[in-house]
Amino acid sequence: MPVPEISEGFTSSVNRITLGATKEEGGTRISTVTVGGARNVVYGGSIEDKSEKPVIAMDVLDSKPEDWPDVLAESYKDVLDSPGDWAKKCMERFGADLICVKFDGIHPDRADKDADHAIKITEEVLKAVGVPLVLWGCGNDEKDNQVMPKVSEAAKGEKCLLGTITEDNYKSLTAIALADGHFLISEAPLDINIGKQVNILASDMGFPLERIVAFQDTGALGYGMEYSYSIQERQRLAALTGDKMMAMPVICDVGFESWRAKEAKLVDAPGWGPPAERGPMWEAATAVCLLQAGVNIIRMRHPKAVATVKSFINQIWS
């Protein structure tokens, strides 16, 4: 009996989405970013199975961060007070594909800033850079529901990526993102079942699945990265085998999570190598690992880490 020829093939693909609206599409973005489209796992096969290149969204905070280690803050010391300039620097100097405006300053336990502040920052960053934006709330449901709909409105028609919706708090943001033509980030706490459910809830409200990006939460190297990895891997396989509720591209928050690790930020640890190298390396290592599980958009912070990861992306997805 002859040996049968076994060729592995998947039936479906990851949704392909384009963020950002140029003038022709009713926005003011100079460029757009397309992600997704994979018909295979990373390293999984021929060229036609390759997806769009993963992209890097660099973090810009709405308010000057108080807790950033010097190694990280150093690169931005001239712009930390000015989100517009900060965004411009990320784009022009460090090659950010997207800018992620993170509204930490509106959190009631932080600066508790109001919607007017958030609108102002949104407009400032929109004006400063031509790349598509990610607009990310503070994580306090009540405050996000107050502020983020106004942020959404301020960026109406720009096809931003707006987040996040969760299982317990999805209605206001889903409705406003639908009205303003944005994309949504659906968040779950390292729990693929909840992740799927959030997508279903948004879809039940009439929000198109093709405009959702999944955020399954992120663990940094040494802090649960393997959980994120296996979830991303499972999500990719589900997408490839036809699960429409899991077919969305995914985003990871590597910057924030990596720089929480003591290994990244501790200065006084001579045995661990120079802190100027260690932090960026921690961030880059986390990003490169997660990229191999199939992450499409990576939020990052340190320019050195960004450069390393960009070079990796260009080698693998060339």
Added chain:
Amino acid sequence: MILIAERINGMFTDVKRAIAEKDKKVIQELAKRQTEAGATYLDVNVGTAAADQEGTMQWLVETIQETCTTPLCLDSQKPDVIAAGLKVINTTNRVILNSTPLNRKTDDQILDKYIEMADQAGPKSSIIALTMDKNGVPQDVDTRVAIAAEIVSNAMEKGFDAQRLFIDPIVLPVKVPNAQVQPTNVLTAMEQIRMLCDPPVHMTVGLSNISQGASERSLINRIFLAMAISHGLDSAIADVFDKDLVNVVATSDMLMNKQIYSDSFLKVYADMNKA
């Protein structure tokens, strides 16, 4: 789970009448409703009433295709009737040829004929092959497996991808005297047949047969389906209008880790086929 919906069959009186009166609406409505209920394929069986079986098969296929794109499963014991259906089928779609035994007293080459027809129909076609030969339907496990092995090796020798084979180990009515051992025989046979090659062949059954003549038909169908899925069944010819049955499929798929769990898993399964 590949669900082959059983209702477009000349044995049902509404279909029989529709065939006799050439009433397209009845057929098209059944195609639409079965698709919405979760059918992956629509079984098409002309039944026994029509004098011109080949013409009737063509009429059914054309009638369904006018309004519905769900793939079809052409169901006849006569190769000529299936060949007639294949002549008018939409060749860009998947199709199943249902069904052939390993061989017959009157036709030793019947399996080869089906393989040839499937080859001509293109790579999106599959065959349902019954674990049955010229001696009839086997009652025990070993003969079922032996026949399946012959079917698989025969197909492979002809270069026919085993992934395009659905093996039906033949479910017998549980109510028949002394037949109550059959359900477990079928389950055991299924497990062994799946080990014949890797990746395994598809496994299918004519599900409703198990409850033929019995009371609590739907319950028997549902429970046996869940048991069979746990033994490797990945397809069934069944009544998709039985909503509880489709929910059993959705739940089994989830429990077998073929679908990622979410609180709305029943709804997700139901919606999957509507898009």
